Amino acid sequence: MTKLIRILVANHPRLMREAVLAAFANQPDVEIVGEVSDEAEIHDRMNETLPDLLIVTLDDSGKRPAICDAVLHAHPRVRIIAVSSAQNRSICYWAVLQIQSKNIEPSEESMLIAARSMATATG
Known part of the structure; x- marks a missing residue:
């Protein structure tokens, strides 16, 4: 069985949320886990x-929504899609784990x- 993609929809205005919900409604691999109308509830x-x-x-403005940084910091595995109906534009954001190395004796x-x-660095 395919793992369901769990989606939280937090668009405003309501018409945009409804359009997004309708787009995913009949997808067998998608589960809408919630709907948020107020960004403060995200x-x-x-x-x-x-x-x-x-x-x-x-x-x-087309800038990355401020909520993205906070969400990706708290939930680095989540993907975020930001949608603008006025600009007919969508952008996907995600966090990247930066792996670093240093040679030691x-x-x-x-x-x-x-x-x-x-x-010391992490604690």
Whole structure:
């Protein structure tokens, strides 16, 4: 069985939310886990529903919606689609895990120094 794509719809105005909901309504691999009309409710609903995808409104400026940064910080695996009916435009946002590396000397002391510096950096 295919894993369902869990979607939280947080568009405004209501007509836009309804259009998005209608677009996904009959898709067998999609589950609408919630609908939010007020952006202030998004964080709580994200925590309650744990969606794979959040659909939000793209404002007229075309800039990344402010909610994207907060959501991706709290839920780095979620994808966000921002939709603008006025601009006939959609953008998908996601977080990228940045993997870094540094060569260290292959010694017990170097490994301990690296382990301690990592613990200090993350703690």
